Amino acid sequence: MRIVAPSEGDVEPGVVSVGRSIPIPYNGSIARLAFGPRVALRIRVALRRARPDVVHVHEPFAPSAGLLTLLNTRLPVVGTFHASIARSRAYRIAGPAIRPLYRRLAARIAVSDEARRTIEQVFGQGDISVIPNGVEWSRFSSLPPPAGSLILFVGRMEKRKGAAVLVDAFTRLAERWPEAELVLAGEGPERAVVEQAVPDALRERVMFTGRVDPAELAAVFGRAAIVVAPSLGGESFGIVLLEAMSAGRPVVASSIPGYAAVLRDGVDGVLVPPGEPAALTDALEGLLADPAGARAMGEAGRERARRYDWPVVAAEVESVYKDAIDAGRPSRRKRR
Secondary structure (H helix, E strand, C coil): CCEEECCCCCCCCCEEECCCCEEEEECCEEEEECCCHHHHHHHHHHHHHHCCCCEEEECCCCCCHHHHHHHCCCCCEEEEECCCCCCCHHHHHHHHHHHHHHHHCCEEEECCHHHHHHHHHHHCCCCCEECCCCECHHHHHCCCCCCCCEEEEECCCCHHHCHHHHHHHHHHHHCCCCCCEEEEECCCCCHHHHHHCCCHHHCCCEEEEECCCHHHHHHHHHCCCEEEECCCCCCCCCHHHHHHHHCCCCEEEECCHHHHCCCCECCCEEEECCCCHHHHHHHHHHHHHCHHHHHHHHHHHHHHHHHHEHHHHHHHHHHHHHHHHHHCCCCCCCCC
């Protein structure tokens, strides 16, 4: 297996860099894209040297390495779609132009039903496998049960992730739970705004860690009693939810489709309306007031997250690869 991708520095063995990427605002976040003739050449060279049986690209129509790969190979291509952007006017307008590229894909994967609906609203219904993102379940599942009253946010500090809403909710909660603490782990353009929203009286109880090294993430979850994902929208899936559930932590999350597909309200945690700090406060207080119930939710979440363990997910993806290879190489017009 070879991974071909943009890189900002040194890469691990088995990874082929196609050059640096450019940050572009996209879907309420930042996408890092690599495009141009030099990137396309590096992709062609990498494919020629690797001689793969099948090629797997992510977000095949984003103007980056995935699209250039689709345009520069005659091999069977599997495309995975992650985004939830069905209401994107630009995506709908571009639909007719990229429909021939969509038909080139030998197989299609959506990471959630919400991502699948995005594809179907642009290209119509078809043969799309829904295979979720995976997590290293075993890395998190050995943590001891939650205790204490520390509330944890893990995510990029950008507006759509809802960290400012969480600070508002915690400010309300802090008056009734003087022992509660809040940790916000992550970096991003909204960090300064979120920090300024913390009242002076709570600065010792609200901590900002910055970016967390992936190797240390399990330990960060181990400190938490509750994990919160207060995103405002634009999420087709919930990796942080699954990591928290694998760790046996009850989760309070926004009731957006991508999260509701992962978290069972009242079973693994609590879903609340996005952007409503009062509802978020009530959910947090309910879990803090019922530690036995919170622990039961954490255990239920841990078992549910087994379905998303990488060996399970990888086996499903491998099955799609085999189908794509068996279907043969897609027909292509001669290159000019």
